[in-house]
Amino acid sequence: MNLFDRFEPLSAARAELAAGGTMPVGAVTEQILSASEGVIDGRRVILAGSNNYLGLSFDPTCIAAARQALETQGTGTTGSRVANGSFAGHQALEQELSQFFGTPGAIVFSTGFLATMGMVSTLVGPGDPLLLDADCHASIYEGARLSGAEVIRFRHNDAADLEKRLRRYKRRLKSHHSDSAAARTEEYADLLRRKLQDVLAQYDSVSKERDRLERTLDMANETERKLELEVADVTQQRDELDAKLAVVRDEHAEEIRMLRFELGEAQDTVVQTEVLKSQLASDLVDTRGFKEELERMLTDSDEQSRRRIDELETELARVTGVARDLEEKLEGRSNAINVLLAELARKSKQLDSIDDLGDVISDLDDRISDQFRDEDEHAAPSARAADRVTRVLVGKIGDKLLRFPLFKDRLTIGRTGDNDIQLNAPYISRRHAVVTTDGETTRIIDWGSKNGVFVNSGRVTEHFLKNGDIVTIGNAHFRYDERPKRDS
Numbered sequence: 001m002n003l004f005d006r007f008e009p010l011s012a013a014r015a016e017l018a019a020g021g022t023m024p025v026g027a028v029t030e031q032i033l034s035a036s037e038g039v040i041d042g043r044r045v046i047l048a049g050s051n052n053y054l055g056l057s058f059d060p061t062c063i064a065a066a067r068q069a070l071e072t073q074g075t076g077t078t079g080s081r082v083a084n085g086s087f088a089g090h091q092a093l094e095q096e097l098s099q100f101f102g103t104p105g106a107i108v109f110s111t112g113f114l115a116t117m118g119m120v121s122t123l124v125g126p127g128d129p130l131l132l133d134a135d136c137h138a139s140i141y142e143g144a145r146l147s148g149a150e151v152i153r154f155r156h157n158d159a160a161d162l163e164k165r166l167r168r169y170k171r172r173l174k175s176h177h178s179d180s181a182a183a184r185t186e187e188y189a190d191l192l193r194r195k196l197q198d199v200l201a202q203y204d205s206v207s208k209e210r211d212r213l214e215r216t217l218d219m220a221n222e223t224e225r226k227l228e229l230e231v232a233d234v235t236q237q238r239d240e241l242d243a244k245l246a247v248v249r250d251e252h253a254e255e256i257r258m259l260r261f262e263l264g265e266a267q268d269t270v271v272q273t274e275v276l277k278s279q280l281a282s283d284l285v286d287t288r289g290f291k292e293e294l295e296r297m298l299t300d301s302d303e304q305s306r307r308r309i310d311e312l313e314t315e316l317a318r319v320t321g322v323a324r325d326l327e328e329k330l331e332g333r334s335n336a337i338n339v340l341l342a343e344l345a346r347k348s349k350q351l352d353s354i355d356d357l358g359d360v361i362s363d364l365d366d367r368i369s370d371q372f373r374d375e376d377e378h379a380a381p382s383a384r385a386a387d388r389v390t391r392v393l394v395g396k397i398g399d400k401l402l403r404f405p406l407f408k409d410r411l412t413i414g415r416t417g418d419n420d421i422q423l424n425a426p427y428i429s430r431r432h433a434v435v436t437t438d439g440e441t442t443r444i445i446d447w448g449s450k451n452g453v454f455v456n457s458g459r460v461t462e463h464f465l466k467n468g469d470i471v472t473i474g475n476a477h478f479r480y481d482e483r484p485k486r487d488s
Helices: 004-019 060-073 088-101 112-123 138-147 159-175 179-251 253-348 354-374 381-386
Strands: 029-032 037-040 043-046 129-133 150-154 389-397 400-405 410-414 433-438 441-446 453-455 458-460 462-464 470-473 476-484
Touching: 112 138, 129 138, 129 159, 138 150, 150 159, 179 253, 441 453
Parallel strands: 129 150
Antiparallel strands: 029 037, 037 043, 389 400, 389 476, 410 433, 433 441, 441 462, 453 458, 453 470, 470 476
16 A cells, blocks of 8 residues: 555545535635635635634734734744744733733743644653544644654544553553663652652641631731720710710801801901012012113113214214215316317317317227226226227217217116116116126126117127127117227
8 A cells, every 4th residue: 555545535535525516625715704704706604614713803902902013023023932032022921821820830822733732742751652532633643743752543532442552552561561660660659759748848838827827817807806896986986076066066156157257358368468469579570670671771772872873973984085085086077078078179170071070089088088097096007007998889879879988887778867878768678788898898788678688680698899899779779899099
C-alpha cells in the first residue's frame, strides 16, 4: 500500500458529496454579513461552523479597540515572543485573565490550535504514555509529537479497544520493567512525599493563622459590642439635649429671630464696607498710576517738543539759506538771459539771411547752456569739460516752429502747465514723456502715457536719441539736433 492509497476513502467521500452539490471544504464565503451570516454562491446562509460564539467580530467596542491597536501597534508583532519578547498589552491581558479566574498566572495563545499544542507538549514528556482517540484534533497530535511522549491510539469512541490497548501496555510494562524504572518510580515517590510534607506544613501554618484570625475576630466582635453600647448611650444623651434645646429654642424663638436679622444686616454692612474700601483702594491706586503716567507723558512730550523745535529751527535755517542761494542764482540767471536777449535783438537787425539767423540762435543756445552750467558750483569739472555738445529739440507744434535747448538734466512733456513743454491736446497725457541728459547721452522715456511715444515712426518705452531722430507725441513732431559748441 502506498501513501495515496490511504486517502482513497476520503477521496471517494468527497466525490460523493460533490455529486450531491455539497463541497464543505471548497465552499467560498463571498461576503460576511454579520457574526453568523454570510453569502455563498450568491445565497444568504448561516455560518454554523464559525467559532465566533459570542459574536465579538462585529461588536463595535471590539472593532474600535482593534482599529486603535492597528493605528498604534501596526498589523502584528512581526515575530514570536521568543524573538521579540512580550508586548506590554499581552502581559496586561494575561494578568487580567489570571485575576478573573483566580489563578497564579495565565498564558494567551493566538489560536486554539496553538493553545492545545502548547498544553499537551507541556503536560507530558519523553517516554510518557499518551492514549489518544484516533480522531482527536491535529493540534493534540502535534503537541504529543513535540513532547516526545509515546502515543497509543485507540478507535474513535471505542472503549473496548481502549481497554485492550491498556492491557497490552500493562503487559509490555511488566515484561520490560527494569531496575532503573523502579528507581525512577521510587525517586518520583520520594519527591511526591516531600511535596506532601511541604503541603502539610503549609496547612499547619495556615491553620495556626486561621486560629489567630478567629481570636482576633472574637476580640473585634467584643469591641464592636462595647462600641454599640456606648453609641446607644451617646444617642440617648443627644436626644435629651435635642429636647432641651427645642424647649429653649421655643422660649427664645422671637429673640433669636431678631438677633439673626440684626446679625444679617450687620454682616451685609460689613461686606458693603469692605467692598467700598476695596473699591476706594483700587481707585486710589489707579489715580496714582494715572497721575504718574500723565507726568511721564508730559515730561516726554516736553522733551520731544523741544527736540522737534530745535530740528525745525535748524531745518528752517537751512531752507532759508538754500532759498537765499536760489534767489541769488535766479537773479544772476535772469540778468544773463536779459543780456543775451538784448544781444539777440541787436544781432537780429544785422541779419542778412535765414542761415545767419540759425547761426545766431545756435550761438545763443550755446551761451545760455554755458551760463547755466557755469553758475552750478557743485558740478564736477570733468563733466563740464566733457559736455562740448549743444543739444536741441526743434519742434513743430501746429504751425509754429519752436526750439527747446536741452541745458537741463531733465525736460518734461505733457498736457498740464507744470511741464517744460506743454502740449494742450486731449490725446496727450498729463505727464506724457521726459527727456533726460546725462553726460554724453540723451534719452526719451515714456512716462506711462496712454497713446505712446514714437521715435522715427516706431513706438518706444525708452530710447537713446541720435542726431536727426524724429520724436512724435500726438500731432507734435520734434527733431533732435546735436551740434558742437562754438569756441568763444
